[in-house]
Amino acid sequence: MENLATAIAQFAGLEVLVAIAIGCVWGTLAGALPGMGTVAALIVALPFTFSMTTEASLALFLGIYVTSVYGGSISAILINTPGTPQSAATVLDGYPMAKAGKADLAIGWATISSLIGGIFSLIVLIIAAPALARVSVAFGPAAIFALILFALTCIAWVSTGSAIKGLMGGMIGLWLTTIGPDDLTGYTRFDFGLEALAGGLSLIPVLIGLFALSEVFQRAAYYFAAKPPDVTNVGFRLPPFSEMRQRVWQFLQSSVIGTFIGILPGTGATAATFISYSQLRRTSPRKENFGKGEPDGLIASEASNNAVTGGALIPTLALGIPGDGGTVVLLGVLTIQGVVPGFDLINNNPQLLTGSFLIILIANLIMFGIGVIGARIFARILSAPEPLLMGMILIFSLVGAFVVRGNPVDVLVAVIAGIAGLILRFAGYPIAPIVIGMALGTTFEGKLRQGMISAQGNFVEFIFDPIALFILAVTIAVVTVPVISKRRSKAS
Amino acid sequence: MRHSLAILTALALGLTGGAALADYPERAISVMVPFGAGGGTDVPARFFAAEMEKILGQNIIVSNVEGAGGTVGATQLSRADADGYNLGFMPVGTTTTQPHLKRTKYNADSWTPICMVSQGPFYLVVKEDSPIKTVDDLIAKTKADGLKFAGAGPGSMAHVAQLTLNNKLGINTQYIPTKGGGDIATEIDGGRADATAWFSDFNTKFGWRALAVMDSQRSEQHPDVPTLAELGYDTQVSVWFGFFAPAGTPDEVIGTLSDACAKAVATKTFADNMAGANRLVRYMPTDEFGPFFREAFELNGQLLEEAGLIKK
Numbered sequence: 001m002e003n004l005a006t007a008i009a010q011f012a013g014l015e016v017l018v019a020i021a022i023g024c025v026w027g028t029l030a031g032a033l034p035g036m037g038t039v040a041a042l043i044v045a046l047p048f049t050f051s052m053t054t055e056a057s058l059a060l061f062l063g064i065y066v067t068s069v070y071g072g073s074i075s076a077i078l079i080n081t082p083g084t085p086q087s088a089a090t091v092l093d094g095y096p097m098a099k100a101g102k103a104d105l106a107i108g109w110a111t112i113s114s115l116i117g118g119i120f121s122l123i124v125l126i127i128a129a130p131a132l133a134r135v136s137v138a139f140g141p142a143a144i145f146a147l148i149l150f151a152l153t154c155i156a157w158v159s160t161g162s163a164i165k166g167l168m169g170g171m172i173g174l175w176l177t178t179i180g181p182d183d184l185t186g187y188t189r190f191d192f193g194l195e196a197l198a199g200g201l202s203l204i205p206v207l208i209g210l211f212a213l214s215e216v217f218q219r220a221a222y223y224f225a226a227k228p229p230d231v232t233n234v235g236f237r238l239p240p241f242s243e244m245r246q247r248v249w250q251f252l253q254s255s256v257i258g259t260f261i262g263i264l265p266g267t268g269a270t271a272a273t274f275i276s277y278s279q280l281r282r283t284s285p286r287k288e289n290f291g292k293g294e295p296d297g298l299i300a301s302e303a304s305n306n307a308v309t310g311g312a313l314i315p316t317l318a319l320g321i322p323g324d325g326g327t328v329v330l331l332g333v334l335t336i337q338g339v340v341p342g343f344d345l346i347n348n349n350p351q352l353l354t355g356s357f358l359i360i361l362i363a364n365l366i367m368f369g370i371g372v373i374g375a376r377i378f379a380r381i382l383s384a385p386e387p388l389l390m391g392m393i394l395i396f397s398l399v400g401a402f403v404v405r406g407n408p409v410d411v412l413v414a415v416i417a418g419i420a421g422l423i424l425r426f427a428g429y430p431i432a433p434i435v436i437g438m439a440l441g442t443t444f445e446g447k448l449r450q451g452m453i454s455a456q457g458n459f460v461e462f463i464f465d466p467i468a469l470f471i472l473a474v475t476i477a478v479v480t481v482p483v484i485s486k487r488r489s490k491a492s
Numbered sequence: 493m494r495h496s497l498a499i500l501t502a503l504a505l506g507l508t509g510g511a512a513l514a515d516y517p518e519r520a521i522s523v524m525v526p527f528g529a530g531g532g533t534d535v536p537a538r539f540f541a542a543e544m545e546k547i548l549g550q551n552i553i554v555s556n557v558e559g560a561g562g563t564v565g566a567t568q569l570s571r572a573d574a575d576g577y578n579l580g581f582m583p584v585g586t587t588t589t590q591p592h593l594k595r596t597k598y599n600a601d602s603w604t605p606i607c608m609v610s611q612g613p614f615y616l617v618v619k620e621d622s623p624i625k626t627v628d629d630l631i632a633k634t635k636a637d638g639l640k641f642a643g644a645g646p647g648s649m650a651h652v653a654q655l656t657l658n659n660k661l662g663i664n665t666q667y668i669p670t671k672g673g674g675d676i677a678t679e680i681d682g683g684r685a686d687a688t689a690w691f692s693d694f695n696t697k698f699g700w701r702a703l704a705v706m707d708s709q710r711s712e713q714h715p716d717v718p719t720l721a722e723l724g725y726d727t728q729v730s731v732w733f734g735f736f737a738p739a740g741t742p743d744e745v746i747g748t749l750s751d752a753c754a755k756a757v758a759t760k761t762f763a764d765n766m767a768g769a770n771r772l773v774r775y776m777p778t779d780e781f782g783p784f785f786r787e788a789f790e791l792n793g794q795l796l797e798e799a800g801l802i803k804k
Binding site: 265 | 528529531534535538542556557558560564594640645646647666668669670671673674675677678679681682684685693695696697698699765767768769770
């Protein structure tokens with residue numbers, strides 16, 4: 001309590017409040033713009049922190065970090081384009097809901113889910129950060145490898161229609177990550193001697209192409225043939241309380257999954273959303289509605305990706321080990337401010353930690369407010385004539401693809417991915433599995449190799465880790481039990 | 493994390509060629525950092541760029557071009573126009589080990605070293621509760637039942653430190669390559685690796701314990717930590733950061749930048765910023781840094797070749 005009072009005294013001030021507010025507005029906006037994303041939004045703000053106090057820098061950065069994850073859901077719902085990879089799973093039910101004329105309700109579900117996920121993980125962060133940080137380092141290469149294998153099985157649940165087509169998409173995604181510099185040694189692979197491929201494919205330009213550009217191309221194709229479905233009723237509507245109460249269990253599951261995945265270094269929010277989505281799709285009483293605009297699908301994605309923020313801050317603040325891409329930059333800012341996250345922060349600077357918790361709480365509340373007000377502004381933008389709107393998306397997408405790492409080749413990659421995405425849509429292949437494969441491939445391979453080197457090439461020694469074996473057992477059960485029970489019911 | 497909005501800004505500010513040298517600099521200068529924003533290389537680079545901006549009176553745009561141990565950015569810079577508007581802030585690994593490890597399209601001849609800006613020695617560290625208390629314990633443990641030494645990718649500076657230790661201490665530790673940074677800490681804290689080479693923030697950041705510092709003298713930050721030389725093993729491994737121009741940059745331009753660098757590292761704000769971020773300033777002027785760089789390039793090449801890391 002004394003700690004809380006010191007923290008409030010240290011943080012209360014106009015500069016800090018202004019910094020949170022700017023951080024939240026910028027974070028939401030950057031999240032909604034395809035290609036900007038969490039990390040890019042943080043980097044844009046980085047130079048400003050040089051002349052700011054430690055408290056204000058933290059406020060600005062945590063504000064951006066928390067809200068950018070939310071911002072991606074807005075474009076996912078309204079224009080079928082996840083603003084960030086963390087919101088790729090939001091598309092699955094968010095866009096169908098918007099097409100059904102319930103865009104305002106979809107935004108409402110996404111916002112309330114984000115708020116619940118964010119607050120849940122904040123509570124876990126406050127109560128158990130040091131203890132859970134110990135858990136996070138117990139997950140060695142073998143355990144993370146097994147966990148990613150588990151996440152990859154989610155492909156089967158996010159593939160609407162044919163599971164085989166989904167698995168093929170997942171394989172394509174995994175293959176795409178093998179292009180370019182090998183994560184462990186840095187040697188260039190599969191570049192076919194092309195300078196353009198030597199740097200590897202970045203996920204974001206591919207994501208922009210597959211979702212945003214292929215959407216634009218498809219609308220262009222339909223524009224002259226038939227009227228595309230309009231997204232109507234854009235705005236903000238809070239879901240009815242009775243419906244929310246029915247879904248307490250889904251909120252809780254998604255928040256727990258997000259927080260837990262956030263704690264583990266190197267997995268991140270994209271993996272969390274898909275694990276959460278497939279978990280709810282397996283267990284929800286409304287599972288047959290998934291993919292058609294079911295609120296549970298939105299909860300699965302948005303509660304879990306915002307829960308990752310608090311989770312990822314646990315090893316970051318307690319151990320100095322970043323939990324995801326955004327926290328890597330956050331660590332950098334703290335370092336510039338002369339604050340060393342980890343051992344010293346927990347032991348000698350607890351009021352800074354308490355202050356961070358307060359900022360995250362306020363940022364989550366501001367995020368909710370932005371959702372309510374911002375949705376009206378988005379409604380105005382979306383009421384622009386379709387060719388104009390599509391032109392805007394095209395420009396933002398191409399600029400976004402370039403901005404990611406300042407590489408002009410990425411623009412070409414986005415266009416090629418856009419054409420590929422269009423073909424896949426017409427051929428009835430789901431797009432999400434490719435994103436899952438790409439988002440997880442690098443870590444999957446890296447952990448396997450790191451663990452194998454450590455075990456001197458002995459796979460049994462590598463995998464003989466209690467946590468890894470447990471996760472593998474769960475994975476096998478999840479994959480085989482439905483098949484076996486189906487056979488049994490057929491036989492009887 | 494491979495972002496560089498700065499490049500956009502650079503384009504916006506106009507990269508129009510054909511500048512008259514006499515007036516250098518007369519437009520924005522781009523300083524390439526081959527690692528991510530907020531990282532170990534980026535932080536001193538941004539502090540340094542902020543001072544250079546004031547001294548040169550032109551905007552300096554820090555652009556992060558990440559990937560493959562910094563070689564993606566370094567390759568780009570080596571091909572850029574050598575007109576003084578494309579410069580780089582690069583660490584020892586990117587410039588002196590990576591060219592040997594990979595067939596990079598750049599080598600020691602691709603650069604004109606301008607000045608060294610920062611340097612920090614490696615510490616040989618273990619987890620706080622590790623049974624290894626001294627360097628002798630470490631040698632004994634390695635000889636008895638082996639020792640896992642974690643670090644970044646093969647050929648990284650941590651790997652160079654491990655190879656040097658193996659040579660000097662006459663032991664055979666096993667190297668565990670990771671993606672670096674947090675992944676090294678996860679392996680040490682999780683008890684899956686026994687030791688690593690880390691910088692002076694090993695205790696404040698991770699609560700680790702140092703067995704020795706790989707430097708010729710004890711550091712001011714950790715006066716209790718003995719040097720390896722004191723223990724009878726004369727070996728120094730450090731990570732340094734330098735300011736580079738692509739080879740062929742006109743001498744007058746290098747002269748201007750060299751003078752500016754001397755002023756920048758001497759400013760109070762630079763010293764304060766670096767001290768605040770726990771980084772050590774180490775200045776070496778152009779005439780000293782040039783030969784130093786060449787020697788480091790040759791030495792590290794030899795070391796990696798002896799370790800069998802260079803594919804012929």
